[in-house]
Amino acid sequence: MTEVELLVPAKSIRRRGRRGVSPALRGERNVVRGAGVALLWLVVVISIAALVWMVAQAFRDTRSILDDPWGVPTSLDFGNFVRAWTVGDFAVATWNSLLTTVVSSVLTVAIAAPCSYYLSRVDNRLTRGLSLYFILGLGIPAQVILIPLFVMLNKVYLTDSIIGLNLVYIGVSMPFTVFLLTAFFRSLPLEMEEAAALDGTTAFGTFWRITLPLAKGGILTAFILQVISHWNETLLALTLLQSTEKYTLPVALISFVQQQTYSGADWGGLFAGLVIVVLPMLIIYVWLGRRLTEGLTLGMGK
């Protein structure tokens, strides 16, 4: 860059300053940047369009989808959903998924929160060791525990069982939830707890009546993150569940896809199934999006 060019940003300070952002924060305007911005908006538009398109296809019958994949539904026809719901066993699967997701997420947070509180407030060799022990699990991929878990649960008749799946989800979610909540509890101010302690509240009372209400936001974030990961979990459910009436949504979707190899593609039903899998996530995201990205990025970034 020559000296003349260097002067340009300095000159334009006042002009750009009107927009409220310091000129130093603005990038240079050049072709590469412009192209990048344009490309990014293109990606954004395509992403939204793809989502809308997927939902739209779910309201069309298979033949018109195949004839013209770019088309829009002519009427609001819930036939695909009805068929996926009844023939594809999505009704049972949705119920199973909902039950598993909610129960295991609530229990995960309920069990992890006291543990994280303890690990964040008591600082000695034992708790440091325990923190490390929990973090260890973050690095173990699911396929490692798949087979031993199947063998163990089989011995106690908990395979092909929603209860067994719930237990597994709770155990597997401990590392991340404890990690996230420990970091969160550490960030809370201690003054209120101390005041409560001075007033003679028991240690449990401080946790229950002071810290938990203060930590509502973090706990909600941890809960929602678990809801998302349990709703989408596939490999463990695929391994541990065998009978159709126990399937969760991802497993039902896989079996639906595999049936098509023999019975001919029912794209209408398939799109309806995809929408049933995706829509709850979209609703949660629109509702609590900021909290989610903050939880994921801060929890992991720190």
Add this chain to the structure above:
Amino acid sequence: MSLSLKDHRVNRTADRGPESGKPLQHTSRRGSQRGGSSIDVQRKKLLVPFVGPAFVLYTVLFIVPALGAVWISLHKWAGSGPMKFVGLDNYGRIFRDQLFISSFGNTLLLLFVVGAAIFILAFALTLVLRDMAGKKIARNVIFFPHLINALVFGVLAGFIFNPGGMVNSLLAPLGVTDPPKWLAQDNIFPLIMVTLVCTTTGYFTTILMAGVDRIPPYYYEDCALAGATAFQRLRYVILPLTWDVFGTCAVLWTISSVKIFEIVWVFGGSSGAGVPPTQSWTAAVYTYVNAFSGQSTPAYGAATASAVLSLALISVLVVLLRRAMRRDAVEF
């Protein structure tokens, strides 16, 4: 991540140390070393009820199976009947198995090639997004695919790349009359790689942006005053200050890429027997098929050996990454 937790704690103690106006706080934080106030003593008694349930569930349902995997990998076992101890034979066997080599190779491709593509794109996007108008909207949209089950992308790809599907109908007006057979067995894995780049970049962009957003604006102002070029600003301000976030992202990708299973399992609509073509297998698929596909006698030993090797890969890489990324975190 363990290191960063510790850093966090040290920082806090250091922050609070000089505040002599709050001796109580200081005592309670360090209570364990000083005999402690009554609340600390009370609090310590909560160890079993507070930590106990989480510890037991996690140990029984996660750590014990993980150790069990190592144990099973040393045996020849079909899931029922007697286990025969064979030492490291399973590891020798899978390394002679062409199928395992190609599956593991695919996992490495995902880890390194897809990883590199994601990082370059995510960083580029971060730089573009940093001061773009409407950055929040764009960021929120590109993050969303992270919340969707990868199965969905696999199924959709099957539809989009169908011989009569959307991609070909787009190509036709451009004069492509003989489009490639997208979903041929050899082409599936490259397509999976492209799909993964598209669906994962947004997530890492969001994390990197959280790091870049933490940089206080006066650094950029200083750059402008000092006449730094865009490249110099990148090299001497943005990169050093986001280095730790890069490290975290690399660790995250290492762990999550080795797990990739769902998208491979259904990509393009499964072929026939419900098992994807072997050319697109990853180590996770190899493990699952060898143990549960029901096509042949389950080989639990070989399957877990493959999984244990994946774990070893993660451990080695995470240790290396930690070492490579180890430099004094810049405080700001």
